[in-house]
Amino acid sequence: MADEVDEAAIVKDEANFDVEDEVQDWKFLNKSLASSGIPKRGEKEFAPDGTQVQNSSLQESRNAMYDALEGVRGHHLKSKLIAVWIASESKCIMPHARGNYFRDMGIPIHIGSKVKDGVELNSLEAVYLVERGSVVIYLGNESYDEFLKSSQESEFDYDSLIAMDLEFLYSVAFNNTGYSLDQYQIYSYLKRLGYLVQDFKQITKTDQRTRLPMVPSTLSVIPSFLNKIMATTVVKYLQSRLRQWGFLSYPLFHSLHFMTKHYFRYTDIYKSLRLIPAYSTHDSVKENLEASGYSITFNVWKPTPSFSKKNPPFPDFQVAVANTDSAKFPTLQTIQALHNSLNYTFPNERKTQVVPAVRQQKKNTMPPSKKVIRQKKQQERQSKLDESVRKKNDYNRKRDNLLKYGSNGRTVVIAVIDSGILNFVNLSEGDFSLQSSTDLEDIFPREDHGIIYNEK
Amino acid sequence: MSKRNNKKLLNQIYSRPLPIELSSDKYGVAMPTLFPHNPVSWLFYLTRLIQVNTLYSVPQSSETLIDVSYDSDGIFKVSDEESMAKLWRCGFFGKGTLSRSEPTWKARTIKRLNLDSNTANALSMEEVTNKRRDERKKFKAERSRLQELELKQRKGEISDLESSQLEQLRETLASLRLIDFKLSKDSFDRETDLRFEDLDLIESNQLGRNLEFLQLQAIETFFLKFAVNVIRVNDFSTKQLFLECCRQSGILKPTNKFVLDYVVYHHYRSLGWCVRSGVKFGCDMLLYKRGPPFIHAEYCILVISNDDKARYDWFEMAAKARVIGTVKKTFVLVYVDSPTEERFNSILSSAYSDEGILFQDLFKLYKVTEILYRRWAPSKTRD
Amino acid sequence: MSLGEQVHTNLVHYNLWTGVRLHDVDGDVTFVSGIPPSKLSSSDSKNQKEWVVPRSLIQNSSISVSEIANWFSAIARLDQQRPRRVTIGIVNDDGTIVYYFIHDGVVEPRQN
Numbered sequence: 016m017a018d019e020v021d022e023a024a025i026v027k028d029e030a031n032f033d034v035e036d037e038v039q040d041w042k043f044l045n046k047s048l049a050s051s052g053i054p055k056r057g058e059k060e061f062a063p064d065g066t067q068v069q070n071s072s073l074q075e076s077r078n079a080m081y082d083a084l085e086g087v088r089g090h091h092l093k094s095k096l097i098a099v100w101i102a103s104e105s106k107c108i109m110p111h112a113r114g115n116y117f118r119d120m121g122i123p124i125h126i127g128s129k130v131k132d133g134v135e136l137n138s139l140e141a142v143y144l145v146e147r148g149s150v151v152i153y154l155g156n157e158s159y160d161e162f163l164k165s166s167q168e169s170e171f172d173y174d175s176l177i178a179m180d181l182e183f184l185y186s187v188a189f190n191n192t193g194y195s196l197d198q199y200q201i202y203s204y205l206k207r208l209g210y211l212v213q214d215f216k217q218i219t220k221t222d223q224r225t226r227l228p229m230v231p232s233t234l235s236v237i238p239s240f241l242n243k244i245m246a247t248t249v250v251k252y253l254q255s256r257l258r259q260w261g262f263l264s265y266p267l268f269h270s271l272h273f274m275t276k277h278y279f280r281y282t283d284i285y286k287s288l289r290l291i292p293a294y295s296t297h298d299s300v301k302e303n304l305e306a307s308g309y310s311i312t313f314n315v316w317k318p319t320p321s322f323s324k325k326n327p328p329f330p331d332f333q334v335a336v337a338n339t340d341s342a343k344f345p346t347l348q349t350i351q352a353l354h355n356s357l358n359y360t361f362p363n364e365r366k367t368q369v370v371p372a373v374r375q376q377k378k379n380t381m382p383p384s385k386k387v388i389r390q391k392k393q394q395e396r397q398s399k400l401d402e403s404v405r406k407k408n409d410y411n412r413k414r415d416n417l418l419k420y421g422s423n424g425r426t427v428v429i430a431v432i433d434s435g436i437l438n439f440v441n442l443s444e445g446d447f448s449l450q451s452s453t454d455l456e457d458i459f460p461r462e463d464h465g466i467i468y469n470e471k
Numbered sequence: 472m473s474k475r476n477n478k479k480l481l482n483q484i485y486s487r488p489l490p491i492e493l494s495s496d497k498y499g500v501a502m503p504t505l506f507p508h509n510p511v512s513w514l515f516y517l518t519r520l521i522q523v524n525t526l527y528s529v530p531q532s533s534e535t536l537i538d539v540s541y542d543s544d545g546i547f548k549v550s551d552e553e554s555m556a557k558l559w560r561c562g563f564f565g566k567g568t569l570s571r572s573e574p575t576w577k578a579r580t581i582k583r584l585n586l587d588s589n590t591a592n593a594l595s596m597e598e599v600t601n602k603r604r605d606e607r608k609k610f611k612a613e614r615s616r617l618q619e620l621e622l623k624q625r626k627g628e629i630s631d632l633e634s635s636q637l638e639q640l641r642e643t644l645a646s647l648r649l650i651d652f653k654l655s656k657d658s659f660d661r662e663t664d665l666r667f668e669d670l671d672l673i674e675s676n677q678l679g680r681n682l683e684f685l686q687l688q689a690i691e692t693f694f695l696k697f698a699v700n701v702i703r704v705n706d707f708s709t710k711q712l713f714l715e716c717c718r719q720s721g722i723l724k725p726t727n728k729f730v731l732d733y734v735v736y737h738h739y740r741s742l743g744w745c746v747r748s749g750v751k752f753g754c755d756m757l758l759y760k761r762g763p764p765f766i767h768a769e770y771c772i773l774v775i776s777n778d779d780k781a782r783y784d785w786f787e788m789a790a791k792a793r794v795i796g797t798v799k800k801t802f803v804l805v806y807v808d809s810p811t812e813e814r815f816n817s818i819l820s821s822a823y824s825d826e827g828i829l830f831q832d833l834f835k836l837y838k839v840t841e842i843l844y845r846r847w848a849p850s851k852t853r854d
Numbered sequence: 855m856s857l858g859e860q861v862h863t864n865l866v867h868y869n870l871w872t873g874v875r876l877h878d879v880d881g882d883v884t885f886v887s888g889i890p891p892s893k894l895s896s897s898d899s900k901n902q903k904e905w906v907v908p909r910s911l912i913q914n915s916s917i918s919v920s921e922i923a924n925w926f927s928a929i930a931r932l933d934q935q936r937p938r939r940v941t942i943g944i945v946n947d948d949g950t951i952v953y954y955f956i957h958d959g960v961v962e963p964r965q966n
Contacts, residue, residue, distance in 0.1 A: 271700075
């Protein structure tokens, strides 16, 4: 019991630690520089102690940063990539696209006989590639336009064009191109972490509203004529007599209800207390909602070797971008409208859907992680249990997950920017009533999955 | 006490999740199972139902209402010790004003002042917390000693003896960080210093009076009156109580903070959750599966009116989410749709033969929507 | 029970402070002073008299800087010396009182 009472106790573990909350220590880039005296994280020095040790450690880090920045950046001449910014159309053309970058980037283009393996890059992709030193972008001019149009010349002297530096590129790439610097900050951050990122688009042919499965109505089915009979004076008189004699209880929420009705389970009492209507899962799909000030900007996938630009799988994350200077926290209508515009499959569609190719598993040479060991142990423990207990545990675990992560999985990520500082927030559709959960229904059929109380 | 026995005891003490007694518990009668497609089971069920209704009176009909007093200070007070215990044990309603949650001040004080040699030596929650704090203090003292020695080492002023002390300290601290603090009864020294203030409490070597009362939140009070009808607040009718609760948090309107909070409170109570104040975590409510003695709260609830007027900004949300994340709870935004002023006022001013039905009609006009807010750390979900 | 009395009782019988007194200033603000069972912050040199300002979470949930400045000068008049810090006691409608320090100027942060 002692372990369970202190609500405010901060759990000692690493799960909450985010290395990105810390200031970059450049010494990690060059491990040989790091002396043994560096305080590791968690034991940061609290205040200046007046000794040289701290100062020299700080200086070491600074020097490591300068060293890292001084390193020569470049690429092999053979893998040099060239692109041209076409100012008249505010777009970027790369005549010969080679290398690994284009698994998720660029739209393939063909221009006459000249450009066969080329791509068109959007502003985000162009800036990203230049910033990481992989591409040189030139500013197109009339002679380049002519070169593209003409059918004769086969070589173009790119050195005759002006190479754009980053400052120049930034100034044109986010000016009336439909892309913003805010979007770029999110894009480049996710790309650098290794995610596959594309402009948001619908992967299914039709949107959610047209595919919403018919759900049987849960409205009361008492015919109205029965209601009329119940309302007649004779019946009312009979009711009141029966109540006086103690044979009939007062209706729900009447102040005498619990004094006149026998109950045998608390679950039934909770059912009697249900009163507040709640949005159940997929309710908002039926409504025509508008997202004011927000739209989904990116489809994002975890890195996978089998990714196809032409037929991308369903995205792992769908991201909207918000700047704290201009965007308020979204209203409920906006959140629901974003949920409605997500790439999303309904549970009934999932069963028939062809499962996308299984991710190729890299051969794992690492020792199993703590998580894996824990899962294995749990499985062993579970297998020793009685069937009914196992079923109950399974049910409870599934229900907890539905409560915690939302019962239908509709979730949108909002990437929030405050002067260059990024914060990502997941907003999912919750449903504590759990009125129509097939997952739970399969384990224990009952009408009240949302009632958390476990009857003795 | 072993963990299992402890749990058994807890289940016994807190066997009722609401202050309502089941007929099956009181009379030991059970209803037969009803199979919808088997008419015989219907007959069987019906016979038993008639039997129960004629032989036994409904348990709640003979329970006396719990007295809650309310005066100008705006506090809903329960002072009778038996009532305090009942409301706490049957659903964890209210908070002891001199305790962290369960009213234990009397027992604690008797122990602290050594007024009864027979009191059980189990530790109360407050004692456990104090114990933890002491441990943390000790840890900090050791750490500052370590930092002192490290400084000496850097300045080159350290002696051989201190050097070896430093090594030892490093080891102890490392192990202190690893071991979770375990509580043992013998390591616990009880405060026995008598204060001047305590003399007032003692009458002929006994605790004179119980200074503690159980304080109910407005939403708890209204639930106990309107939904389960087990309390009496002064001589207030349900409607008078409602108006008084609304007055405490502003003007009477459909989006009055009390009304919105109550709608959400009732929603979760009717789903069997134990709902308590979330003030310590910067949110409106906490949801517990059974109650504080059993398991930590798992959800933090923020009530938001769905009318686009009172909106939280990104910074407030981020701050709340951060606090909630560190204590491993899930952040739930609950948006409440409310009726128009006209509908609200027309129901409140209509004549009803029973006010319970009035409020049933009123709260049906509200609607709740749950949105789960979670921080995403892209660097951690890549693989 | 007034807000001040609630905090007073809580300090004496829950937090076990001694010598707790209520000070009404012009019927406007109430301060509570007293001595805790041990020093409140590890950086304090010794246990000392503390000043607490009771507030209600529901009735007035925002505080202005000028209000806080007035507390310091009001206590200075009461106590012949300006305190280094005051403690705000926020009373919630469930009876929970949470206490937070407000310092008179910048102080070195506490090592957690």
